[in-house]
Amino acid sequence: MSHQNHPPISQKPFEVIVIGSGFAGLAAAIECKMNGGNVIVLEKMKAIGGNSIISDGGIAAPNTVEQQHLGIIDSVDLMFDDMMRSGEGLNDPHITRRVCEEALDAYTWSKEVLNVKYMSRVDIFGGHQVPRCYSPDPLSGSTMMLRMKQKCDELGIEIRFDAHVQSFIQDEHQQVIGVQLIENNITSTNSTEITELYATKGVIVASGGFAADREFLKEIIKEDFLTTNKKTTSAEVLKACMAIHAATIHLNKIQWMPWTTQDENGYGKGGLFGDYIVSSYGIVVDCKNGERFVNELGNRKQLTEAILKRKDVIGIVDESSLKRTGWKLEDVLRKGIIQSHTDLNQLARHYNIPYESLVQTIEAYNLSITLNTSDPFGKVFETWMVPLTTPPFYTMRIHPKTHYSLGGLVTDVDTHVLDIHGHIHKGLFAAGEVTGLTHGANRLGSCSVTECLVMGRVAGRKAIEN
Ligand SMILES: Cc1cc2nc3c(=O)[nH]c(=O)nc-3n(C[C@H](O)[C@H](O)[C@H](O)COP(=O)(O)OP(=O)(O)OC[C@H]3O[C@@H](n4cnc5c(N)ncnc54)[C@H](O)[C@@H]3O)c2cc1C
Incomplete structure (x- = not known):
């Protein structure tokens, strides 16, 4: 972390920096850009997608036309009850309710704005009371990721690859005003040159979970384990947030895929x-x-x-x-x-x-x-x-294999990251698996994609309003 008021001349500031190019990050970037924001996405890998691209891409939403055709009676309240029951009450009801209330809109957005096609069937997974899960056609997270990438290209959103975020830059009031990153460093340890990038309106953390980070999990899961996650799924951005006193919750709650x-x-x-x-x-x-x-x-x-x-x-x-x-x-x-x-x-x-x-x-x-x-x-x-x-x-x-990190950053219902004193951490937003309050003790199938789209889009809007 460094404290500077002015960016170096070589690094033109953006309004918004998004860390991570999974569902949450690209939803945030697209929404931000569509609301007039000047945004860049930083991705440590050489390609988009994180765990999103290897997922099934299944998304949950109530009150859809597909359900109506099949005579399935569903509601926001029913989905909310399912998520809260499954989460054993450890979810933040305001955040979970927002995800449920905006799920249908996010699903429709994926069809109408991203042009994602879905299979006609409606699936049910354990813990949902009614079928409300939709599978992209073809069945893969890459279906939506590729559409998101196309949308980013169409909107002129820059995604900078090999951009490995290390830490945050704050001003003298602790407002987050940028990030420090190492470029071209993901596979080689040679490059240690730090680049600084500045954001005038906010940094959105969408760096995903840590269910494959053996070092981070060693105190939580003592024995060796298998995982469904990409092996690059790790907690480094979460740790960088903790280094500037962002609050975290439920870090010991890992969901396994049975x-x-x-x-x-x-x-x-x-x-x-x-x-x-x-x-x-x-x-x-x-x-x-x-x-x-x-x-x-x-x-x-x-x-x-x-x-x-x-x-x-x-x-x-x-x-x-x-x-x-x-x-x-x-x-x-x-x-x-x-x-x-x-x-x-x-x-x-x-x-x-x-x-x-x-x-x-x-x-x-x-x-x-x-x-x-x-x-x-x-x-x-x-x-x-x-x-x-x-x-x-x-x-x-x-x-069973580790599948999802349920805990993460503490945010409010508008995706502001809170600090350890419960105050909004100015300039810092978060969405997706890196956050820790949507699912509580257990996540229901297909609800992460819903969360990523709903809260990613909220983050994109809130950051630009900042
Ligand atoms: C096999 C599998 C199947 C799944 N199927 C489903 C499903 O059908 N439905 C559902 O709802 N959920 C599913 N999930 C869960 C869901 O896919 C994830 O929770 C979700 O995709 C996470 O999205 P995200 O945007 O938060 O993070 P990710 O998609 O993981 O993206 C985070 C990105 O941040 C980047 N990043 C991390 N650190 C840095 C750094 N230091 N600097 C720059 N970039 C960084 C990563 O490289 C990554 O690209 C599945 C998960 C897996 C593993």
């Missing part, structure tokens, strides 16, 4: 299979005794805790369920991430599961679906779920 497998890296294709197919259409079984032990549509926290207590866990679906989803598994079957079994006997032998017990488990589950009786684990049976009777049966080993 649906991944140890048989591939990252979230992968297995993550999709678990998250989209096993959760809704299948069951999760403990190989030791062949029994179910959890509501497959429970929230990620409940699922992760239940799975991590057991040694070997698999997900099972059958052919007719798979057909209903329309997913093709050739690729993952070939790679051995998912296994196909001609019957339950072969399945049980493959994983050394007690056969009789497995059969009993599946028969009990099938009966509950057929008779629509209550499930001992609380799974709510929907009309699209069918009994698991049609071979081949498909299975995947399941192992």
Whole structure:
């Protein structure tokens, strides 16, 4: 940190500097520019996107036309209740409510301003009471990221790559007036030359989470862990904020993705299979005794805790369920991430599961679906779920991975970063995963993209109004 009143002549000041080119950063930059702001985006990597570009890009919103066509009754209040219940009340209700209230607008903005296309289906993930999640077509975060990049190009927004932000510049009143960065330094440690960039209206921190930062997490997660995140996902900008006394919260709350497998890296294709197919259409079984032990549509926290207590866990679906989803598994079957079994006997032998017990488990589950009786684990049976009777049966080993950092910077509902005394940190805004109050103890699927778009856009507007 340095204290200077005037930028060096070589560095023309911008009105707004955005750190990070994921969903939150580019939403902020686009909104800022569309409201007349002179904005630059700084990105430490050689390409846009952070975790956003490797995500599924699924976004949640209530009251959409897609829901109306399917007769799904939803509301801002229902989504808010779901997020607060899942967050165990640790979310800031004002921020969470804003995300829910502006979710539909953000979703519509992604269609109308960014021109993102979505699949016609509406998905439900654990913890949502109704289907309200929309998948971009093709299903990948890169679909929206590429549209955002196009919009930035169209608007003439500069994205400076290899620009590794190190610290903040404050004036004599502690107002943030710029950043110090090292350029071209992400892979080499040779360059240590500091560049200073100034912003007359504000700096927006959109540097993402830290769920892959082993050094930062070493006190929180003692044992080694797998992650769905890019390995470059780290806490350095968060730490730079802390160095200028920005307040943080819930840094020890890490969300794990329960649906991944140890048989591939990252979230992968297995993550999709678990998250989209096993959760809704299948069951999760403990190989030791062949029994179910959890509501497959429970929230990620409940699922992760239940799975991590057991040694070997698999997900099972059958052919007719798979057909209903329309997913093709050739690729993952070939790679051995998912296994196909001609019957339950072969399945049980493959994983050394007690056969009789497995059969009993599946028969009990099938009966509950057929008779629509209550499930001992609380799974709510929907009309699209069918009994698991049609071979081949498909299975995947399941192992949770760190997925999302729930904690982060403390902000108010207008994305101002607060300092450790609870005052607005002048000149500093934050949006996206780097912030810590939207999801509380657990994030619901598809709600991060919603948050990034809603709060990124708020940050872009607020910074330019500053
Ligand atoms: C595999 C996977 C699938 C997911 N699927 C979904 C989904 O379908 N729906 C959903 O809602 N959520 C999903 N999530 C979560 C969601 O994608 C992320 O929470 C969200 O994309 C974070 O966006 P962001 O803009 O805050 O950060 P990011 O997208 O991570 O962007 C942060 C950027 O800041 C840059 N940066 C960091 N430090 C610096 C620095 N010092 N200087 C300059 N730049 C820096 C990074 O390089 C990065 O590009 C998924 C996550 C993963 C990992």
